[in-house]
Amino acid sequence: MGEMNLIGASVKRKEDYRFLTGAGNYTDDVVFPHQSYAVFVRSPHAHAKINAVRTDAAKKAPGVVGVFTGADTAAIGGLPCGWLIHSTATDGQPMKEPKHPILAEGKVRYVGDAVAIVIAETYNQAKDAAELVEVDYEVLPSVVDVRDAVKAGAPGVHAEAPDNKCYVWGHGDKAAVDKAFAGAHHVTKLEFVNNRLIPNAIEPRAANASYSRADDSYTLYVANQNPHVERLLMTAFVLGLPEHKVRVVAPDVGGGFGSKIFLYAEDVVLTWVSKQVNRPVKWTAERSESFLTDAHGRDHHTVAELAMDKDGKFLAMRVHTLANLGSYLSTFASSVPTILYATLLAGQYTTPAIYAEVTGVFTNTAPVDAYRGAGRPEATYVVERLVETAARDMKMDPAEIRRKNFIRSWPYATPVGLTYDTGDYEKTLNAVNKLADVAGYAKRKAESAAKGKLRGIGYSCYIEACGLAPSNIAGALGARAGLFEAGEVRVHPTGKVTIFTGSHSHGQGHETTFAQVVADRLGIGIEDVDIQHGDTGKVLFGMGTYGSRSLAVGGTAIVKAVDKVINKGKKIAAHLMEAAEADIEFKNGHFQVAGTDKKKAFAEIALTAYVPHNYPLDKLEPGLNENAFYDPTNFTYPAGSYVCEVEIDPETGVTRIDRFAAVDDFGNIVNPMIVEGQVHGGLAQGIGQALLEGCRYDPETGQLLTGTYQDYAMPRADDLPSYQIGTEKTPCTHNPLGVKGCGEAGAIGSPAAVINAITDALGVRDVPMPATAQTVWRALQSKK
Amino acid sequence: MPVKVSMTVNGKPATAEVEARTLLSTFIRETLRLTGTHVGCDTAQCGACTVHMNGRAVKSCNVLASQADGADIVTIEGVAKADGTLHPMQEAFRQHHGLQCGFCTPGMVMSAIDLVKTTPNPTEAQIREGLDGNLCRCTGYHNIVKAIQAASASMR
Numbered sequence: 027m028g029e030m031n032l033i034g035a036s037v038k039r040k041e042d043y044r045f046l047t048g049a050g051n052y053t054d055d056v057v058f059p060h061q062s063y064a065v066f067v068r069s070p071h072a073h074a075k076i077n078a079v080r081t082d083a084a085k086k087a088p089g090v091v092g093v094f095t096g097a098d099t100a101a102i103g104g105l106p107c108g109w110l111i112h113s114t115a116t117d118g119q120p121m122k123e124p125k126h127p128i129l130a131e132g133k134v135r136y137v138g139d140a141v142a143i144v145i146a147e148t149y150n151q152a153k154d155a156a157e158l159v160e161v162d163y164e165v166l167p168s169v170v171d172v173r174d175a176v177k178a179g180a181p182g183v184h185a186e187a188p189d190n191k192c193y194v195w196g197h198g199d200k201a202a203v204d205k206a207f208a209g210a211h212h213v214t215k216l217e218f219v220n221n222r223l224i225p226n227a228i229e230p231r232a233a234n235a236s237y238s239r240a241d242d243s244y245t246l247y248v249a250n251q252n253p254h255v256e257r258l259l260m261t262a263f264v265l266g267l268p269e270h271k272v273r274v275v276a277p278d279v280g281g282g283f284g285s286k287i288f289l290y291a292e293d294v295v296l297t298w299v300s301k302q303v304n305r306p307v308k309w310t311a312e313r314s315e316s317f318l319t320d321a322h323g324r325d326h327h328t329v330a331e332l333a334m335d336k337d338g339k340f341l342a343m344r345v346h347t348l349a350n351l352g353s354y355l356s357t358f359a360s361s362v363p364t365i366l367y368a369t370l371l372a373g374q375y376t377t378p379a380i381y382a383e384v385t386g387v388f389t390n391t392a393p394v395d396a397y398r399g400a401g402r403p404e405a406t407y408v409v410e411r412l413v414e415t416a417a418r419d420m421k422m423d424p425a426e427i428r429r430k431n432f433i434r435s436w437p438y439a440t441p442v443g444l445t446y447d448t449g450d451y452e453k454t455l456n457a458v459n460k461l462a463d464v465a466g467y468a469k470r471k472a473e474s475a476a477k478g479k480l481r482g483i484g485y486s487c488y489i490e491a492c493g494l495a496p497s498n499i500a501g502a503l504g505a506r507a508g509l510f511e512a513g514e515v516r517v518h519p520t521g522k523v524t525i526f527t528g529s530h531s532h533g534q535g536h537e538t539t540f541a542q543v544v545a546d547r548l549g550i551g552i553e554d555v556d557i558q559h560g561d562t563g564k565v566l567f568g569m570g571t572y573g574s575r576s577l578a579v580g581g582t583a584i585v586k587a588v589d590k591v592i593n594k595g596k597k598i599a600a601h602l603m604e605a606a607e608a609d610i611e612f613k614n615g616h617f618q619v620a621g622t623d624k625k626k627a628f629a630e631i632a633l634t635a636y637v638p639h640n641y642p643l644d645k646l647e648p649g650l651n652e653n654a655f656y657d658p659t660n661f662t663y664p665a666g667s668y669v670c671e672v673e674i675d676p677e678t679g680v681t682r683i684d685r686f687a688a689v690d691d692f693g694n695i696v697n698p699m700i701v702e703g704q705v706h707g708g709l710a711q712g713i714g715q716a717l718l719e720g721c722r723y724d725p726e727t728g729q730l731l732t733g734t735y736q737d738y739a740m741p742r743a744d745d746l747p748s749y750q751i752g753t754e755k756t757p758c759t760h761n762p763l764g765v766k767g768c769g770e771a772g773a774i775g776s777p778a779a780v781i782n783a784i785t786d787a788l789g790v791r792d793v794p795m796p797a798t799a800q801t802v803w804r805a806l807q808s809k810k
Numbered sequence: 811m812p813v814k815v816s817m818t819v820n821g822k823p824a825t826a827e828v829e830a831r832t833l834l835s836t837f838i839r840e841t842l843r844l845t846g847t848h849v850g851c852d853t854a855q856c857g858a859c860t861v862h863m864n865g866r867a868v869k870s871c872n873v874l875a876s877q878a879d880g881a882d883i884v885t886i887e888g889v890a891k892a893d894g895t896l897h898p899m900q901e902a903f904r905q906h907h908g909l910q911c912g913f914c915t916p917g918m919v920m921s922a923i924d925l926v927k928t929t930p931n932p933t934e935a936q937i938r939e940g941l942d943g944n945l946c947r948c949t950g951y952h953n954i955v956k957a958i959q960a961a962s963a964s965m966r
Contacts, residue, residue: 038904045912046900046919048846048886055845150829228850228858228947229913280848280913281947313851533911533948703907703953710950735855735945743941743951748934772950 032546036699039538040552041531050278053232053249058306061234062091063149064296065156066309067142068318069134072168072390072728073181076132076141076161083158084144089151092303093159094295095142096129102298104128105289105354106263109361110504115196115383122192124184124388126354128264128291128298134163135183135353136390137730138318143295145307168390168728172327172348175389183353183388192351192360192386197368198442203381206342210333214416220404221795222325222350222721223714224738225397227532229280230316235296236306243271246297250276251286251530252570253562255507259289259357265298272297276560279532283711284396285320286532287572288357292319317733322721323397325350326363326404332377332412338420338427342379343371345408349394351386356393358400360386365503366401366491366573372440373409374451374487374665375431380441390728396572398711398773399490406488410778414485415791424485424782425455425464444491446663447759451487454667454689454754458485461752462669462687470671470684480674481684484782485667488775492767493662493758494573510657511575512567513583515544515591517650519636521629523548523555526653528568529580530560533707534769535700536576542696543581543763547588548628549615566653574767577696578662582761586654594650595631601642602626602634662758662766666690670779674787679803681717681784682747689752690771694764701768702751708772709749714741715773716780720796739796815879819844820888828875834868835859837875838885846886846916850945857944860917861885867924869943886916889923899923899961908957910948918944918954926962934959 044050081093104125111121125131130141142159146152167181174180175190182188207213227249234247244267250256253274260274261267279286292309300307311319327348333341349363368382399406417427432451439445459465467483474481494500495509514526525544529536541555548555558564571580592612599617600607609620618625634641635650671685688705695701718739722731732738757764777795784793784802793805816825819842826841838847838861847870850858854872861870862884889897896904899922909915918941925932925940932940937958938951946954 039907041912042904042909043896045909045915046886046896046903047890047894048844048916050846050912052845052848052913054849055839057843150831226947227911227913228856228945229848229911230850278912280850281911283947313853313856535910699907703910703949706950706952707910707948708950710952711947734853735851736853740945740947741950742945743955744935744938746938746951748952748955749950 032542032552033696034698035542037538037542037552037697039535040541041535041537052229052278052280053234053247054310056234056247058236060305062145062147062303062305062307063152064143064145064307064309065152066140066292067144067156067159067161069130069137069139069141071134071163071165072137072170073166074134074163075166076130076134077164078162079142080160081142084155087151087155087158089147090155091145091147091305092299093142093144094299094302096127096131099129099295099298100131102128103264105291106259107355107360108357108506109365110506111193111195111360111364113193113195115194121360121386122184122187123355124186128294136392137728138315138392140291143299145299145303170389170391170723170725170728172350172387172389175387176348176385183390187388190388192388194383194385195364196383198381199379200381202379203342203344206379207333207344210341211336212334212419213331214412214419215331216411216415216792217329218792219794220324220326220328220407221715223323223397223719224317224721225283225285225320225323226740227281227283227285230311230313231286231290231320232310233293233296234306234308235300237301237304239304244297244300245273245275246293247275247277248293249279249286251279251282251532251572252568253530253560254528254568255570256289256293257562260294260297264294273563276530282532283398284323284400284572287570288321288395314733317738318730319392321356321393321395322352323394324404325394328408330408330412332416334416334420338422338430340375340377340431343377345371345382347382347384349384349386350389350391352389352391352393354393356395359393359395362396362401367405369442369444370402370405370489370491371409371442374433374489376433378441391723398708399770402490402770403712403774403777406486406774407778410486410488411781414782425459428455428487444661447660448756449663449665449691450754450756451665454665454691455487457752457754458667458669458687458689461689461750462685464669474673480676480787482672482783482787484670484779484786486775486779486782487667489663489665490770490774491661492574492664492770493578493658494575495661496659497657509569510655511569511580511583512653512655513580513587514566514653515584515587517591517632519633521550521632523550524558525555525584526558526565527580527584528565528570529576530571534571534576534704535697539577539697539700540581540584544584544588547585550628574664574769577763577765578758578761578767579656579658581763581765583654583656585762586656587652590652590654591650595628597646598631598634598641599626602640659760664690664692664766664768664771666771666775668775668779670783672783672787674802676806679799679806681797681799681802683713683780686747687750688772688775689754690768691754691756692768693755693758693766695753704768705751705772706749708770709776710741710746711773712776713746713780716777716795716797718745718796813876815875817878817881817883819883820885830876832875833871834873834875834878835870838870844885844887848913848916850913855945857921858914858917860920860944862920862924867921886919889919898964902957902961902964906953906957906960908949908954914944914946918946922958922961926958926965930962930966932962
């Protein structure tokens with residue numbers, strides 16, 4: 027008898043036992059016979075011409091198996107960019123796509139750019155030999171800030187884009203926006219930087235590649251969020267290897283947050299070189315390499331304006347953004363500040379006209395790509411900072427100005443290209459007001475004042491487009507890949523079930539959530555369902571995990587495959603019970619002839635499918651194994667309301683988050699415990715962005731100044747509050763589970779709430795992120 | 811120059827000749843193949859490599875294997891009972907969803923056991939302060955704090 031009511035139950039996680047006992051299997055834990063170890067020689071300069079790379083001494087060093095440079099790999103194609111953006115605001119030309127070589131060819135373009143790989147019998151030998159590689163650099167002027175990079179005469183990162191502009195992309199009705207601004211009662215304008223972040227999954231990137239002469243095949247273990255995409259991009263677009271001869275395994279992966287979506291140069295070099303040296307080759311990033319070379323996030327400079335009528339009704343929004351793309355185009359770099367950003371600028375509001383212009387800019391910094399939220403945190407920050415500031419400009423209550431402008435009927439087509447299927451923003455706002463005890467705020471503020479402290483409160487009402495993505499819509503917008511998901515249900519003869527999913531879990535708990543979904547639908551025990559993922563050798567196909575898509579898209583593919591199993595089971599049951607197929611109902615784990623007590627358990631049907639003695643073999647194949655691909659018809663639109671309360675010591679600028687309340691609408695929820703955990707983690711990253719984290723490059727030399735945990739302020743336990751979490755529910759209308767996705771919400775919604783609270787406390791218009799004690803103290807002094 | 815090191819790891823003797831520069835974390839992971847101890851940084855900041863050395867939590871990436879010569883080491887693999895029953899701290903992490911990707915988890919558990927040993931009934935503030943040497947990027951620490959609070963009650 028199966029467990030019932032698994033949907034909505036906080037089932038403890040199946041994966042926890044192995045993680046808690048040290049039995050996880052991460053990429054660096056994998057060691058093959060004859061294992062060799064690689065170290066990359068990296069550029070110490072932000073921009074330099076390579077005159078020569080001398081490897082003789084390194085090649086002769088003890089234990090060295092091989093040394094390879096860009097000269098060896100120059101014939102290999104560059105790393106592809108998965109999304110084509112056109113310069114729609116200017117000449118309409120396709121974006122500039124300079125070659126992104128797997129080892130530097132002739133030039134290095136950021137500190138950390140890989141120049142050579144050294145492979146040795148042991149890691150220490152590889153490290154020692156790497157010290158012997160001599161590179162003759164001719165240092166060139168470099169540029170790291172987007173504002174500097176677009177100035178006339180700035181150092182050019184690529185010959186293909188002498189002005190450093192990859193594209194100038196316009197989105198929305200510019201003429202309508204200009205007209206609305208001309209007639210506006212008031213315009214609220216802000217200029218700010220959305221600070222650059224370094225993802226910092228605690229497991230560093232790692233890869234272990236091996237080649238077999240026996241069958242001319244490759245196996246790549248890699249810390250990655252989407253092994254099939256990794257394989258497709260690497261085989262078809264870079265190395266030209268036969269896809270079916272390459273197996274990519276992403277085993278246990280220690281956090282991703284976007285940074286492990288991408289096809290990185292190291293993964294490709296390792297795969298290629300494993301054949302050259304005919305040995306398994308392993309590389310694990312040191313943390314300093316992670317800081318230097320993991321794709322970074324955010325880094326926008328934005329000027330944003332909101333036009334209103336005299337009642338605070340929004341008339342139009344205009345946004346100009348310079349987006350740092352770094353030195354090379356990473357896998358989804360071009361889409362993050364465009365498709366995933368400007369399409370969200372309506373937020374939760376009826377703003378009728380919106381125009382955004384985004385210039386993607388090359389600089390001598392690490393590539394910038396998707397990091398938890400990817401474009402949507404930047405959009406939310408624009409909208410919610412503008413709205414809160416507009417309320418202050420208009421002397422309106424920040425909740426009331428939002429209510430005045432909320433979208434109140436669905437489906438709702440925004441002026442920036444999305445159609446929200448469902449929502450109830452008033453409900454989440456009301457709920458968060460209650461949860462945050464906004465009514466008691468005045469009293470708390472007075473108490474803080476009595477202690478000599480400044481207290482402030484800030485809202486953020488975010489929306490995100492998740493469940494990436496309808497392939498046809500994405501394709502029309504420039505995506506060079508499909509964004510469906512695949513799933514397979516393998517029913518064993520005893521009725522136990524193994525699920526193969528193209529989604530990838532690197533902390534999200536899919537082994538539990540997906541098992542709940544399947545066990546509930548099949549009416550079997552959750553212990554009878556196993557979830558397999560992360561191996562192209564096992565899973566039929568997959569687009570992986572990012573964009574809060576796993577349950578909405580990957581889960582739906584599994585549900586579709588489960589339903590195929592049930593449909594086949596009905597045919598088998600009809601035969602066994604000599605009934606019409608149309609009369610068979612499946613519920614509570616049994617196939618039952620409607621209106622009778624004749625029934626067969628799921629396991630009996632499974633056994634019959636594999637022991638087909640009494641079976642309609644003339645009409646039906648034996649076996650019980652189904653797969654499905656699911657391509658969503660729309661994005662999903664999780665939305666929520668956050669309230670942050672800060673207390674600031676005016677003497678020191680030290681800012682403490684006293685209360686943080688979050689009410690999210692994720693649609694239906696399968697495992698509330700896991701969902702809350704996702705929100706906690708997202709909030710920590712958003713609060714980290716707002717208060718602590720900021721990647722800094724030296725503007726003169728292009729050196730990364732925040733290259734260790736001593737310089738880059740990762741949120742620690744005593745930097746963060748405990749959170750108050752609530753949910754409201756409007757189920758997604760276009761997937762069978764009614765789910766929307768929850769992985770990114772916290773990181774998307776929270777930064778604006780924190781900065782709105784700080785600016786409220788200080789009585790200033792803006793405070794840059796991260797609002798460190800020094801920044802806050804300075805903002806207070808400038809006010810005096 | 812190789813050095814000979816001998817220590818007790820999870821109750822069993824472990825002896826090997828290693829390069830003098832070998833870190834305790836490398837010795838545990840590579841020589842003994844106990845891969846539950848993770849390495850997340852190279853500056854003794856993240857705490858993923860935390861083990862118990864003579865009953866005290868230490869960051870094993872910040873100790874040379876030779877410095878641990880003669881020591882009694884417990885890694886995450888030695889925390890549960892021999893029959894597989896989880897230690898109360900491990901069980902509390904499971905019950906309170908104090909882990910997501912699992913990478914920082916071994917270090918967190920080792921630090922948390924030490925924390926509760928030295929501060930038997932910690933307040934939330936004491937727990938947060940006590941976790942200062944361990945980074946987690948997934949959980950926002952909220953549920954780790956709850957787990958340690960619960961474990962401290964059950965370990966009393």
